Amino acid sequence: MKDESGILFVLSGPSGVGKGTVRQRLFEEQTELQYSISMTTRAMRPGEREGVDYFYRSNEEFEQMIANNELLEYAKYVNNYYGTPRAFVEETLAKGKDVFLEIEVQGALQVKNNFPQGVFIFLFPPSLEELKNRIVGRGTETEELVINRLKEARKEIEMMHAYDYVVVNDDVDKAVQRVKSIIQSEHLKRERVEKQYKRILEVE
Amino acid sequence: MKDESGILFVLSGPSGVGKGTVRQRLFEEQTELQYSISMTTRAMRPGEREGVDYFYRSNEEFEQMIANNELLEYAKYVNNYYGTPRAFVEETLAKGKDVFLEIEVQGALQVKNNFPQGVFIFLFPPSLEELKNRIVGRGTETEELVINRLKEARKEIEMMHAYDYVVVNDDVDKAVQRVKSIIQSEHLKRERVEKQYKRILEVE
Known part of the structure; x- marks a missing residue:
C-alpha cells in the first residue's frame, strides 16, 4: 500500500525513562522508519x-x-x-514513509500543537506496581515524603494527557514490541485505509 | 494490570473473506481471549x-x-x-478479560449500536491490488461487468465505514498478526491507562 502517506510517531516521556534505549532498539529492528x-x-x-x-x-x-x-x-x-x-x-x-521522533515532553507538546495528526506515545516509568510502591513506600515513610511522591506521580500522569498511547517501560524488549504494535495498528485504522480504497474507485 | 476491564473485539467482514479461519488461528495463539x-x-x-x-x-x-x-x-x-x-x-x-466475537456484517452493526465501546475490525478480501484487478480486469471486460464490480466494491467499502480497523486477509498468518497488534495497542491507549493510574492516586 504505497500510495498511503506515512505517519509521524512521537516517542516521549519523563527524563530518565529510557526513551533513547527504546528508540535505538526499535531502529535496529524497524528499518522502514525514518528518524526525524x-x-x-x-x-x-x-x-x-x-x-x-x-x-x-x-x-x-x-x-x-x-x-x-x-x-x-x-x-x-x-x-x-x-x-x-x-x-x-x-x-x-x-x-x-513513517517518521519517528524521540523527544522530551516539552518538545512533544510543541509538536502536538503544530502537527496534531501525529501519533503521540508516552513512555512511562517501570510499572503501575512500582508507581504504587513509590507513592506509599513501605508504610514507614513520612507523610511529607508520600505527599511529594504523590505530587510527582500526578505531574507525570498530567503530562501523559496529551498523548495517544502510554507504553510502560518495564522491559526494553516488551516496550519496543508495544511501540511496534502501535505503529502497525495505526496503519490499519479504517479512516486511513478507507481513503485509499475510495481513491481506487474514483480513479477507474 | 488486572484492575483494567477487558475490551470487546468484533471481527467481521463480507462472507467468504475467511473470518472463521482467522478467528481459529488467533485462538490457537492468544489464550487470554474469551470467545463470545x-x-x-x-x-x-x-x-x-x-x-x-x-x-x-x-x-x-x-x-x-x-x-x-x-x-x-x-x-x-x-x-x-x-x-x-x-x-x-x-x-x-x-x-x-477481553471478549472476541466473530460475526457477519449485519450482526456486527447491531453490536455496534448496542455496544459502541467495542473495537470493530473489518476483514477485507485479499488486497488493494486485487480489488483494482477485480474492477478493471484485463481491460477486455465489458463495461457492464466493470460497473457491476465497481458496485460490489463500493458496497464492501461502505460496510467498512462503521468499523475502527480494516485488516486485509491476503495471508492468514499476517492477518492474525495484525489483529494481535490491534488487540495489544488498544490496551495501550491513553484513555484506558490513564484511568488506572488516576485510580492509584485516589486510593492512596
Whole structure:
C-alpha cells in the first residue's frame, strides 16, 4: 500500500525513562522508519554530515524559520538552537514513509500543537506496581515524603494527557514490541485505509 | 494490570473473506481471549454443553430477552434464534478479560449500536491490488461487468465505514498478526491507562 502517506510517531516521556534505549532498539529492528533529523545552529563536528546527523543552519536562518513557523518544535540549549523542521517531516511522510521522533515532553507538546495528526506515545516509568510502591513506600515513610511522591506521580500522569498511547517501560524488549504494535495498528485504522480504497474507485 | 476491564473485539467482514479461519488461528495463539458464547433456541446436540458451545434457551425465553434488550445482536436462521447475550460479555469484561466475537456484517452493526465501546475490525478480501484487478480486469471486460464490480466494491467499502480497523486477509498468518497488534495497542491507549493510574492516586 504505497500510495498511503506515512505517519509521524512521537516517542516521549519523563527524563530518565529510557526513551533513547527504546528508540535505538526499535531502529535496529524497524528499518522502514525514518528518524526525524533535527536542525541546529551548533557547529558541525568532524565526521558529521549535513542532512544525516543534523541540518546545520546559522543563527539568523534558524530564527527566520521560527518566525515563518517552519519548525514543529525548537529549544535553545547552551546558546544553540535545536529544532524539528516541518518540511523534512512532511516530505518524508508524502513519500509514504513513517517518521519517528524521540523527544522530551516539552518538545512533544510543541509538536502536538503544530502537527496534531501525529501519533503521540508516552513512555512511562517501570510499572503501575512500582508507581504504587513509590507513592506509599513501605508504610514507614513520612507523610511529607508520600505527599511529594504523590505530587510527582500526578505531574507525570498530567503530562501523559496529551498523548495517544502510554507504553510502560518495564522491559526494553516488551516496550519496543508495544511501540511496534502501535505503529502497525495505526496503519490499519479504517479512516486511513478507507481513503485509499475510495481513491481506487474514483480513479477507474 | 488486572484492575483494567477487558475490551470487546468484533471481527467481521463480507462472507467468504475467511473470518472463521482467522478467528481459529488467533485462538490457537492468544489464550487470554474469551470467545463470545452465543445463545440459541435450537436443541442441544450430543456432546454439546450449556455455557460452552451455546447458552440454550426456549423460544419464549429468547423473545423475552429480545424485548428486554438483553442481546447485543440476534438473528433467526431456519426457525431458530441465535444471539449474543449482553450479560455474558459484560461479566467477562468486568473480570478484566477481553471478549472476541466473530460475526457477519449485519450482526456486527447491531453490536455496534448496542455496544459502541467495542473495537470493530473489518476483514477485507485479499488486497488493494486485487480489488483494482477485480474492477478493471484485463481491460477486455465489458463495461457492464466493470460497473457491476465497481458496485460490489463500493458496497464492501461502505460496510467498512462503521468499523475502527480494516485488516486485509491476503495471508492468514499476517492477518492474525495484525489483529494481535490491534488487540495489544488498544490496551495501550491513553484513555484506558490513564484511568488506572488516576485510580492509584485516589486510593492512596
